[in-house]
Amino acid sequence: xxxxxxxxxxxxxxxxxxxxxxxxxxxxxxxxxxxxxxxxxxxxxxxxxxxxxxxxxxxxxxxxxxxxxxxxxxxxxxxxxxxxxxxxxxxxxxxxxxxxxxxxxxxxxxxxxxxxxxxxxxxxxxxxxxxxxxxxxxxxxxxxxxxxxxxxxxxxxxxxxxxxxxxxxxxxxxxxxxxxxxxxxxxxxxxxxxxxxxxxxxxxxxxxxxxxxxxxxxxxxxxxxxxxxxxxxxxxxxxxxxxxxxxxxxxxxxxxxxxxxxxxxxxxxxxxxxx
Amino acid sequence: xxxxxxxxxxxxxxxxxxxxxxxxxxxxxxxxxxxxxxxxxxxxxxxxxxxxxxxxxxxxxxxxxxxxxxxxxxxxxxxxxxxxxxxxxxxxxxxxxxxxxxxxxxxxxxxxxxxxxxxxxxxxxxxxxxxxxxxxxxxxxxxxxxxxxxxxxxxxxxxxxxxxxxxxxxxxxxxxxxxxxxxxxxxxxxxxxxxxxxxxxxxxxxxxxxxxxxxxxxxxxxxxxxxxxxxxxxxxxxxxxxxxxxxxxxxxxxxxxxxxxxxxxxxxxxxxxxxxxxxxxxxxxxxxxxxxxxxxxxxxxxxxxxxxxxxxxxxxxxxxxxxxxxxxxxxxxxxxxxxxxxxxxxxxxxxxxxxxxxxxxxxxxxxxxxxxxxxxxxxxxxxxxxxxxxxxxxxxxxxxxxxxxxxxxxxxxxxxxxxxxxxxxxxxxxxxxxxxxxxxxxxxxxxxxxxxxxxxxxxxxxxxxxxxxxxxxxxxxxxxxxxxxxxxxxxx
Ligand SMILES: Nc1ncnc2c1ncn2[C@@H]1O[C@H](COP(=O)(O)OP(=O)(O)OP(=O)(O)O)[C@@H](O)[C@H]1O
Ligand SMILES: [Mg+2]
Numbered sequence: 001x002x003x004x005x006x007x008x009x010x011x012x013x014x015x016x017x018x019x020x021x022x023x024x025x026x027x028x029x030x031x032x033x034x035x036x037x038x039x040x041x042x043x044x045x046x047x048x049x050x051x052x053x054x055x056x057x058x059x060x061x062x063x064x065x066x067x068x069x070x071x072x073x074x075x076x077x078x079x080x081x082x083x084x085x086x087x088x089x090x091x092x093x094x095x096x097x098x099x100x101x102x103x104x105x106x107x108x109x110x111x112x113x114x115x116x117x118x119x120x121x122x123x124x125x126x127x128x129x130x131x132x133x134x135x136x137x138x139x140x141x142x143x144x145x146x147x148x149x150x151x152x153x154x155x156x157x158x159x160x161x162x163x164x165x166x167x168x169x170x171x172x173x174x175x176x177x178x179x180x181x182x183x184x185x186x187x188x189x190x191x192x193x194x195x196x197x198x199x200x201x202x203x204x205x206x207x208x209x210x211x212x213x214x215x216x217x218x219x220x221x222x223x224x225x226x227x228x229x230x231x232x233x234x235x236x237x238x239x240x241x242x243x244x245x246x247x248x249x250x251x252x253x254x255x256x257x258x259x260x261x262x263x264x265x266x267x268x269x270x271x272x273x274x275x
Numbered sequence: 276x277x278x279x280x281x282x283x284x285x286x287x288x289x290x291x292x293x294x295x296x297x298x299x300x301x302x303x304x305x306x307x308x309x310x311x312x313x314x315x316x317x318x319x320x321x322x323x324x325x326x327x328x329x330x331x332x333x334x335x336x337x338x339x340x341x342x343x344x345x346x347x348x349x350x351x352x353x354x355x356x357x358x359x360x361x362x363x364x365x366x367x368x369x370x371x372x373x374x375x376x377x378x379x380x381x382x383x384x385x386x387x388x389x390x391x392x393x394x395x396x397x398x399x400x401x402x403x404x405x406x407x408x409x410x411x412x413x414x415x416x417x418x419x420x421x422x423x424x425x426x427x428x429x430x431x432x433x434x435x436x437x438x439x440x441x442x443x444x445x446x447x448x449x450x451x452x453x454x455x456x457x458x459x460x461x462x463x464x465x466x467x468x469x470x471x472x473x474x475x476x477x478x479x480x481x482x483x484x485x486x487x488x489x490x491x492x493x494x495x496x497x498x499x500x501x502x503x504x505x506x507x508x509x510x511x512x513x514x515x516x517x518x519x520x521x522x523x524x525x526x527x528x529x530x531x532x533x534x535x536x537x538x539x540x541x542x543x544x545x546x547x548x549x550x551x552x553x554x555x556x557x558x559x560x561x562x563x564x565x566x567x568x569x570x571x572x573x574x575x576x577x578x579x580x581x582x583x584x585x586x587x588x589x590x591x592x593x594x595x596x597x598x599x600x601x602x603x604x605x606x607x608x609x610x611x612x613x614x615x616x617x618x619x620x621x622x623x624x625x626x627x628x629x630x631x632x633x634x635x636x637x638x639x640x641x642x643x644x645x646x647x648x649x650x651x652x653x654x655x656x657x658x659x660x661x662x663x664x665x666x667x668x669x670x671x672x673x674x675x676x677x678x679x680x681x682x683x684x685x686x687x688x689x690x691x692x693x694x695x696x697x698x699x700x701x702x703x704x705x706x707x708x709x710x711x712x713x714x715x716x717x718x719x720x721x722x723x724x725x726x727x728x729x730x731x732x733x734x735x736x737x738x739x740x741x742x743x744x745x746x747x748x749x750x751x752x753x754x755x756x757x758x759x760x761x762x763x764x765x766x767x
Contacts, residue, residue, distance in 0.1 A: 073505040091507070099505040106499045110359065111555045120495050124506040129488050156553035172502075 023087040026051050026180045026211040027072065032081035034064070034071045040079065041067050043235045049228070052209045054202055056216045056226035056242075060255050063233045065215045066102065069182045073099055085180060094124065098178030100169045102185055108158050114168045115140045115153040121175030143171040148197050163194035170201060181205065181212040188217070199225055222246055320579040328575045336578050338472040342479070343531045343574035343589065344567050347540070349479040350524045351566025352486045354541035355548070355559050356517055359497040365409065367538040368427040369518065370525045372408020374438020374534060376400035377459050378445055385448065392455065394471045398526045401459075401534075405522050408434045462533030462586025463577075475527045482523040483563075485516075493517060494555060531574060533586035540586075543593040544569065550604025565600075569593035621674070628671040629680060629699035630706060631660045632691055651690040708743045715746070 021028045025048040032045040042064045049055055057065050070076045072083050074090050085093035098121070118140035119132050126132065144150045147167040152160060157168065166186060173181055186198055202225070205212050213230075216222060222229060222242065229245050231237040231254040238250040320328075331337040357366050380400025384391035391397075408430050415426040442456055486493065495503040496513045504510045521541065528537045548562035573589025580588075602609050635652045639645065658668055672689060675681030680695030691699055 070501075075501055075504050094505075094507040097505070099502060101499065101501050105501055107361075110498050111549065111553050111558050112494070112498065113554070116555070117498070120499070120502065123491055123495055123503075124508075126491070128492065131491060176506075 021048050021084075024051075025049055025084075026086060027213070028084045028087075029072065030082050030084070032068075032071060032083060033079045034067055034076065035079045036067075036076075041234060042071065045081070045236055047230065047236060047239055049211060049213065051211055052206060053211055053228040054206045054226050055211070055213045055228040055230060056222050057213060057230045057232055058216055058219065058222055058254070059232035059237075063254070065232055066184055068232065069099075069184055069213070069215065073097070073182060096179045098173040098176040098181040100173045100181070100183040100186055103162065103166055103169065103188065108160075108165060110157065113154050113156055114144060114149070114160065114164075114171075117157060117168050118143050118153075118171045118175050121172040124176075140171070140175055143174040144168070146174055147171045147201060163190040166190055166194065167197070170198065174201075179210050181210060183212065183214045185215045185217065187214075219251070325579060328578050335467060336575075338467045338469065339531070339578065340571055340574045342467065342472050342475045342527075343570040343585070345476045345479045345483075345570075346524065346527050346531060347544070347566035347568070347570025347589075348563045349483040349486070349566075350528060350537075350541050350570075351544040351548070351563035352483060352559055353517075353520045353524050354543075354545040354566065355555075355562045356486065356493045356497055357521055358542055358545040358549075359555075360493075360514075360517065362517075362521075363538065363542050364424060364427045365412065365518070366521050366525070366541050368412055368431040368434075369405045369409050369522055370529075370534040370537045371431045371438075372411075372434035373401035373405040373525065373529060374435055374459070375441050376402070376404025376407075376438075377456060377529075378438055378441030379404070381445055381456060382441075382448070391445075394530070395474055397456075397459075398474070398529065401529055402522055402526050404434065404438075405525060406518070409518055409522075458533070459529045460533050460535055461584040462528075462531050462536060462589070463584055475530070478523050479527045482520050482527075486520055489513075489516065490556075490559070531570075531585050532589055533584070536586040536590045539590045540566065540569070540593060543590070543597050547593070547597040547600040547604075550600040550606060550608050552606050565593065565596050569596060624667075624671050625675065625678070625680070626702050626706075627661060627663075628657075628668075628675055629691070629695065630703050631657055632681075632689075632695075633699040633703045635660060636691075649691050649696050651688040653688050654686075657689075704747070707747055708740065711743050711746050712739070715743075 021030065027047070027049040029045050029047045032042060033040055034042040045068065057068065059065055067076065071078050072090065074083075083090055085096060090097070115137055116132075119136050121143070122132070122136050122139060126136070141150060141153050144153050144167075147170050149160075149164055149167050149171075152164060157165060160168065166188075170183075170186060173183070187195055190198070202212055202214065206227075214226070216225070223246055226242055228240065229242045230239040231245065231250050233254045233256070237254040238245045238247075327333055328336055328340070331340055354366075357363060377397050377400055380397045381391035383400070384393055384396045411434075412423075412426045412430045415421055415429065416423055421429075445456065492508060492513055493516075495506075495508065496510060496517070500510055503513075524541060525534070525537050528540060532540050544562045544565035545558070547565050548558045551561055552558050569589055569592035573592045574585055576592075577583050577585035577588045600608065603611070605611055632652060635656050636647075636650050639650050639652070640647055654668065654672075657672075658665060663671075672681055672683060675695070676683050679692055680698055681689055682692050682695075683689040
């Protein structure tokens, strides 16, 4: 299968990863193709994510970043290919995986408090029919402390600001106590302080040897935040260590002729060089 | 939305024609035993009759009212999840889709057993066709590009229409008395045998227990489907379980409430409960209680006034509770919102006034190098201190006098009372500490600031307060009240 692709595709179009998958990579994606209504959105994604890395997923709007995450989590059907977590199908490794969805994906007017939402991260461990108890709430409160909003634990979620809601989602993922995290745009519409808090948290996770995949839009900070990058535009344009992969050339391939974005990217690169 | 209303309008039109027809056909056969009280032949119930119903003295009333109460508890609980999953219209489609099942079950009953009015058989028919209806909605939605609401509108109308047609045919079936079937549309406190009571209450209790057991699962389904799926919860199974619970409540409610109105009985208690709380557990409990109370009251009233269809009365009871909740609800009620807004305004107004007086006094102390004493200030000074109108100032001062913070000596000047002086000092200090905090700690401030808090000490650490105080520029306050009293005397 892999050989076939190697022969078919021009070398420059192939993702910058080795074709033989390592059996214990936190996440390995084999020739994944995803389609909505018969329109393919992701083509032949083939990736191994190394352990303990903070990975940025970057690409233009509609590139399929959210789709990639959803496909990894079995949230949408795939047309072909498979996804493995530590060498086993996702379905068997759920307890190792944490997920931070896009903030807009839920109704924040729901009658629950922040700590209730965070406790949802423990539901799977609890299993069917078993109710949330005090000790679980304690775990949830600790997670909220870790993201710096412990004092808002009992507030109804609609009375939180957008950045605070984002932190609630992060705390829920922390409560899951996973080793592989997927985060869809955790930096969307948060202020500098929250962004810094989230970055600290991500570094913290990395320090504990956890692997985190983060959809990120701000090209200016990619080099600063992530040690691994996946450049995506319906296919993997490039993937690998940031310094190798996050280049002008690759960005042009990912973003095409979108000039303003290219200018932004150029700016980002000069900044990255300086930094 | 337009589409939905259109369909519903159609239903109502069909329904009115249909019911008229039934009434003509059954004028002769109208059973008298449908209400325990009808036989008395009185329009308005006597006091004893009311008492009898309230205390459930009659066996039949007892069965009917109790079963409706249990039904109400179950529908209140299940309705919460239906509301939070935003599937109200699905519930409506489900209940309307029950009608053909009732007709078909009746025909089958007559042809197989010679008797069609076994409640169990009718309700099984209703359940099956209700679920087939929901299945059709999902099928239409998943196989075509037709949207949810349109699919539900189509199914709702087609199934209901088919049901009306089948029931029309049933009326003319030889040798079968189909009288009473039409009560499934509007609901009626019918007489009830103990077997039926056990069946209905049993199903309702099972639905009740299941929704309590599944609380956690249904909560995560309603709040964040994607996350639930990523954790491995079988989302479609949970959705089906929820619809089965809805079907159970619907079917149990068919007789008492009727299939047209059952959706109101599912949704209204939940919507009413939402006004009282932001906590799902409390909402579930309240909603169940509201459902139970409206079921109990509705069934009771309808037993007293047999001309009133039970379903309508029950739903009106729930609606009444809904409106009361909407106005008085302690979490999101209209009154509560405007009250707390007014209270907040009054509080801010008072703080502004006291701080203004204090700041003007402070200026006087500085200008005339006085010790901090409670000097009188003029209205004019006060008026120019902030952008507020003379009327506003007057109102605030009047309230200040009323609260014993302000002493208006004559029409021209005013000063602080003893307690007002302390309060003004406290408020000004608090305000300034917050200002300093926001200024020096802008990076962390936003998430910590609750300037409405009575004092910074409640929010910030003692250490932080000390740090802020070191930067505070404020006339020191005479600590003891006696001191103030002495200063006051000196002033006079
Ligand atoms: N539910 C859906 N049905 C049909 N097409 C979809 C659906 N969701 C996404 N798509 C299409 O798939 C493509 C990729 O979408 P995706 O949400 O993965 O992009 P993204 O990279 O996350 O974009 P963004 O940066 O805007 O979040 C888009 O062209 C989008 O139109
Ligand atoms: Mg996206």
